[in-house]
Amino acid sequence: MENRILIVDDDVNICDLLEIYLEKEGYKVYKANSGVDALKIFKERQLDLIVLDVMMPGLDGYETLKEIRKTSAIPVVMLTAKGETFDRVLGLELGADDYIVKPFEPKELVARIRAVLRRYKPQVQKKSLEYKDLIIDADSFIVIYKGQEMELPPKEFELLYFLASNPNKVFTRDQLLYEVWGYDYPGDSRTVDVHIKRIREKLPEHDEWQIKTVWGVGYKFEVKS
Amino acid sequence: MENRILIVDDDVNICDLLEIYLEKEGYKVYKANSGVDALKIFKERQLDLIVLDVMMPGLDGYETLKEIRKTSAIPVVMLTAKGETFDRVLGLELGADDYIVKPFEPKELVARIRAVLRRYKPQVQKKSLEYKDLIIDADSFIVIYKGQEMELPPKEFELLYFLASNPNKVFTRDQLLYEVWGYDYPGDSRTVDVHIKRIREKLPEHDEWQIKTVWGVGYKFEVKS
DNA sequence: CCATTTTTGAACAAAATTTTAACTGATTAT
DNA sequence: ATAATCAGTTAAAATTTTGTTCAAAAATGG
Numbered sequence: 001m002e003n004r005i006l007i008v009d010d011d012v013n014i015c016d017l018l019e020i021y022l023e024k025e026g027y028k029v030y031k032a033n034s035g036v037d038a039l040k041i042f043k044e045r046q047l048d049l050i051v052l053d054v055m056m057p058g059l060d061g062y063e064t065l066k067e068i069r070k071t072s073a074i075p076v077v078m079l080t081a082k083g084e085t086f087d088r089v090l091g092l093e094l095g096a097d098d099y100i101v102k103p104f105e106p107k108e109l110v111a112r113i114r115a116v117l118r119r120y121k122p123q124v125q126k127k128s129l130e131y132k133d134l135i136i137d138a139d140s141f142i143v144i145y146k147g148q149e150m151e152l153p154p155k156e157f158e159l160l161y162f163l164a165s166n167p168n169k170v171f172t173r174d175q176l177l178y179e180v181w182g183y184d185y186p187g188d189s190r191t192v193d194v195h196i197k198r199i200r201e202k203l204p205e206h207d208e209w210q211i212k213t214v215w216g217v218g219y220k221f222e223v224k225s
Numbered sequence: 226m227e228n229r230i231l232i233v234d235d236d237v238n239i240c241d242l243l244e245i246y247l248e249k250e251g252y253k254v255y256k257a258n259s260g261v262d263a264l265k266i267f268k269e270r271q272l273d274l275i276v277l278d279v280m281m282p283g284l285d286g287y288e289t290l291k292e293i294r295k296t297s298a299i300p301v302v303m304l305t306a307k308g309e310t311f312d313r314v315l316g317l318e319l320g321a322d323d324y325i326v327k328p329f330e331p332k333e334l335v336a337r338i339r340a341v342l343r344r345y346k347p348q349v350q351k352k353s354l355e356y357k358d359l360i361i362d363a364d365s366f367i368v369i370y371k372g373q374e375m376e377l378p379p380k381e382f383e384l385l386y387f388l389a390s391n392p393n394k395v396f397t398r399d400q401l402l403y404e405v406w407g408y409d410y411p412g413d414s415r416t417v418d419v420h421i422k423r424i425r426e427k428l429p430e431h432d433e434w435q436i437k438t439v440w441g442v443g444y445k446f447e448v449k450s
Numbered sequence: 451c452c453a454t455t456t457t458t459g460a461a462c463a464a465a466a467t468t469t470t471a472a473c474t475g476a477t478t479a480t
Numbered sequence: 481a482t483a484a485t486c487a488g489t490t491a492a493a494a495t496t497t498t499g500t501t502c503a504a505a506a507a508t509g510g
Contacts, residue, residue, distance in 0.1 A: 020317040168365045214366045216379030
């Protein structure tokens, strides 16, 4: 489901800029130009993350954050002016999840927001998958293959989980790096292959399913029907 | 298939630099040194993304973008000299998809382009095609002929998929090279014929459809009605 | 902080596909 | 009928993509 983000900054231009970028990323955006407005929206709406400017007239970012933290553990990314190391420490101690120094690249902010959301979201929704002789349990991070429990390292587990969540659909290495690793950069490396190899080692080919190489394209979790 | 990118900048050096980087990433690159040239190429060619400099003599980046947006939602990344937040908002409100400040790191530009393309490509979801005794499934990259699953190599698959997506329409070899391979092909070759032959071998002629040679012109995926 | 495990990225060999080029066969126009 | 094109076939060369290994970097757990 679409993530909802509240942007709080007294500079309307910054709010607008971020709104455009975040909406392009598929987020639902709310805006507030003061701490007071922010708290109002925060109480009224169901939000997933707040971007909070530190320096604002009236209720500043710290006070607003302190107020929010009285009732909620919602992820908060702080915007701070350059050079104020103290700000960062204070912000993080008050429970900010990340901070970004102005002037910032919108792209960077978007990436950080995505990273913070990644840290928080997964706990909520993942369920376990079942195929013949294979159970992938997302709660316990455990795989049961032919009745035998095994622990996979996190990346291997997530890769397997992602592929098995989308059976019979091919993903390119780039897509997998993006979806599983969260990367946004171009890399030609065999990283994905190496992980695939290890998963295959641990879960030898099966009649009913297998991780299949689609030559020239990528990999898929193929299930016989 | 290879993504096609148009670079628009009056500075030839920048065009050349970007061309080198983007080609290394596997993109097909076109270049234009003015807004007018850009619009001409945009009308002639099938493109996937445009990198557009803001400051150009004659038709500037904003005007060019406005022109493009009258007919197309193609992803556009704007290039600008170090500037103000307001510029960004303007560009983005005109429908730019991202914004990069000069001087930039080529790596960063490449990363942004990839990110923008990733956002847009999935929407153009390839769907699977169905004819009598023939299913071409673009998700799993599989062809099912008379109930039997087969895997085609990538070029064969894409060629078949393209032809079958446009039944009863004839394409010249050049068009196919352009559409499937992404080439502006230097001269004449039997490449297409060889691939057609291999597809025909794997999918023997059928009553309801066939890949037909149109003598002196090219090929078509013919469907009986 | 150290020891151990996991992840990463480069190198390279192996496998599969794609392209080329030369040749053969088919069709058309004169 | 014959020349001139155009299409089909073939096999080997060239290219691309994948699998595997390994050492170093990063993360993890005491």
